[in-house]
Amino acid sequence: MSNMIQSAKEQAAALTQAAYEKAAAAGILPEGAEVRASIEIPKDTAHGDYASNFAMAGAKALHMAPRQIAQAIVDNLELEGSYFQKVEIAGPGFLNFSLGPKWYGDVLAAIERESPDYGSGNGGAGRTVMVEFVSANPTGPMHMGNARGGVLGDTLANVLTRDGWKVWKEFYVNDAGNQINKFARSIYARCMQLTLGEDNYPFPEDGYHGEDIKELAQGFLAQTNVWPGYHVKDLEQARQGDIGLDGEGVQSWLDAMAKYGLERNIPKMESDLKKYGIEYDQWFLESSLHESGFVAETVGLLTDKGWTYEKDGALWLNTTELLKKKYLAEGKTQEQVDKLDLKDDVLRRANGFYTYFAADIAYHRNKLEERKFDLAINIWGADHHGHVARLQAALDGLGLDGSHRLVIVLMQLVNLLQDGKPVRMSKRTGKAIALHDLLDEISVDAARYYFNNRAASSPLDFDLDLAVRQDSENPVYYVQYAHARICSLVARMAESGAAVRGAGQVDASLLTAPEELALIKSLAQYPEELHLAARDYDPSRINRYLTALSGDFHRFYNACRCMVDDPCLQAARLKLADSVRAVLENGLNLLGVSAPEKM
Numbered sequence: 001m002s003n004m005i006q007s008a009k010e011q012a013a014a015l016t017q018a019a020y021e022k023a024a025a026a027g028i029l030p031e032g033a034e035v036r037a038s039i040e041i042p043k044d045t046a047h048g049d050y051a052s053n054f055a056m057a058g059a060k061a062l063h064m065a066p067r068q069i070a071q072a073i074v075d076n077l078e079l080e081g082s083y084f085q086k087v088e089i090a091g092p093g094f095l096n097f098s099l100g101p102k103w104y105g106d107v108l109a110a111i112e113r114e115s116p117d118y119g120s121g122n123g124g125a126g127r128t129v130m131v132e133f134v135s136a137n138p139t140g141p142m143h144m145g146n147a148r149g150g151v152l153g154d155t156l157a158n159v160l161t162r163d164g165w166k167v168w169k170e171f172y173v174n175d176a177g178n179q180i181n182k183f184a185r186s187i188y189a190r191c192m193q194l195t196l197g198e199d200n201y202p203f204p205e206d207g208y209h210g211e212d213i214k215e216l217a218q219g220f221l222a223q224t225n226v227w228p229g230y231h232v233k234d235l236e237q238a239r240q241g242d243i244g245l246d247g248e249g250v251q252s253w254l255d256a257m258a259k260y261g262l263e264r265n266i267p268k269m270e271s272d273l274k275k276y277g278i279e280y281d282q283w284f285l286e287s288s289l290h291e292s293g294f295v296a297e298t299v300g301l302l303t304d305k306g307w308t309y310e311k312d313g314a315l316w317l318n319t320t321e322l323l324k325k326k327y328l329a330e331g332k333t334q335e336q337v338d339k340l341d342l343k344d345d346v347l348r349r350a351n352g353f354y355t356y357f358a359a360d361i362a363y364h365r366n367k368l369e370e371r372k373f374d375l376a377i378n379i380w381g382a383d384h385h386g387h388v389a390r391l392q393a394a395l396d397g398l399g400l401d402g403s404h405r406l407v408i409v410l411m412q413l414v415n416l417l418q419d420g421k422p423v424r425m426s427k428r429t430g431k432a433i434a435l436h437d438l439l440d441e442i443s444v445d446a447a448r449y450y451f452n453n454r455a456a457s458s459p460l461d462f463d464l465d466l467a468v469r470q471d472s473e474n475p476v477y478y479v480q481y482a483h484a485r486i487c488s489l490v491a492r493m494a495e496s497g498a499a500v501r502g503a504g505q506v507d508a509s510l511l512t513a514p515e516e517l518a519l520i521k522s523l524a525q526y527p528e529e530l531h532l533a534a535r536d537y538d539p540s541r542i543n544r545y546l547t548a549l550s551g552d553f554h555r556f557y558n559a560c561r562c563m564v565d566d567p568c569l570q571a572a573r574l575k576l577a578d579s580v581r582a583v584l585e586n587g588l589n590l591l592g593v594s595a596p597e598k599m
Helices: 004-025 066-075 101-114 144-162 178-196 211-221 235-239 250-275 286-291 294-304 319-329 334-338 356-370 382-397 435-441 444-451 475-495 514-524 526-535 540-559 567-591
Strands: 050-052 084-090 094-099 128-132 166-173 282-285 308-311 314-317 345-348 375-381 406-411 414-418 460-463
Touching: 004 050, 004 066, 004 084, 004 094, 004 101, 004 526, 066 084, 066 094, 101 514, 101 567, 128 144, 144 166, 144 375, 144 406, 144 414, 144 435, 144 444, 144 526, 144 567, 166 250, 178 211, 178 250, 211 250, 250 435, 282 286, 286 294, 286 356, 294 308, 294 314, 294 345, 294 356, 319 334, 319 382, 345 356, 356 375, 356 382, 375 382, 382 406, 435 444, 444 460, 444 475, 475 540, 475 567, 514 526, 514 540, 514 567, 526 540, 526 567, 540 567
Parallel strands: 128 166, 128 375, 166 282, 375 406, 414 460
Antiparallel strands: 050 094, 084 094, 308 314, 314 345
16 A cells, blocks of 8 residues: 555655666766665655665765755756655755655555555554453443443554454453442342341442442332242341341342343443444454353463462462563662562462453453464553553563554543533433433434543543534534535536546646645645554544544645636645545544535
8 A cells, every 4th residue: 555655755765776886887886885875754744755765874984065966966956756856955064855746646656546545554564453342340331431342442452453464352241240230239239138128228338339239229129030939028137137148048139239230231332332433353252251161271371381389278370570570681780679569369269269350361362372462452440550561561471572463542521511510420320421412412422532632641621611612623523524615615616517527637737836736745645644553553643634634634725726717726625625625534434424515
């Protein structure tokens, strides 16, 4: 796929090398020198579009003054048929290359030829990557943090796919462990309260207090032949626990309630995420790791490798030594490592139950060893930062190179604002704003665009009022309006008989206005932005790019009329506008945001 910026850099380097060899063959410059020069894009385009430091880099090897070398290069450059129309010497000997019509025309041709794949690259080189994101506990509705993690993970997966990775999207369902036990006990307590009255049965202080738990309890009690046969004849006996949490056979009730709750919550999560434009390749159950014995097997492997020890009846991971080894390998000094406050982790409690950390290690071993993904990427909340190095070190201890093959993107908090004030409560649950509540207030387009509008490492202020405004202050509206504006332009001109022509049928040399050239350069930047977004695991680059491209288009549209008397200029400008439309649609699709034709 085309990267016209990279192509221009490579051609500038090749032209410079060819000019040197020609000058050397003519005896103007010494032969046989190996010059390691760089090609950069100057900040000030008055200095040209690309600059080479060949003359300065080669001064020592050629035993000549840089400007003398630069003059010899310029005198022997052959620009005919190239992307460049002139080269000038500046400063101590920079070679400043100015782009010509061929490059600008080839940008438009590449967009036409490759759309909708324009911008795609091969950074992944066909390697496999799993992107795991959201993975919220299935004990209640998904909240704002899940909403941000969802769009970051989904958009990153789209970006990686376009950069040549084979991507697998996964949701890790925490359907085992203490939080599920607490979930079941919460439903149980609500069932008892519905049976005996709220004042006659205590609710666990650490239980889940949302309205959704009451609804699950009501649904469970409504089942035939289940709870109705459990008649309560003596309230005092009930209060003492004979049919309470310590009563005989209560575990079977808890198991049934957990199953009932999960069978309803997980499909709701799938439905909410699908409405949000997110679908996964797999929903992976944590319980499957325990039931298959994979957690026990993984802990056994760590023991076999000498990384565990027993203390107070529990089995511990020697996380301290694993982290020391990891940090020393990363370049920290022994003195620095010795100052760190490192602690070991329990893998198996004295009661024989494995910890969440043990299951997490097993899950990631499953990713890297069993399913053989080259890379695993997790989108986590910033409050999990202390867990990152420990998990990577544990995988290192298994010989899986977790320090390099496991990437954790830490996501900062979202602050929801309305009327300039923080919104902290959900009308439905009384807790954090739920995803389905949010999508009742704003469009999916606005939610997806906003949650990806800043890098994961930055806190995000989400202004509900701004998200529904239809003006240029609303970033998603600003970009979508640019796309719709071009669609309207193309339709109006088609009605007058001026259809969009192919790139080979327009004369790009007529596009000479600063706004026209800046807009084409902006279009050429898209493949680079996409690659950098994949390389840095930062899909918010696409938002910033689309906003900048929209601004460049509006400036072009206001400065350069498309409906002009000159049919050739009109065709070139219309082609440029339609190329912007194609790239805007391309980028919006990556974000999972619609590209409307009318607004």
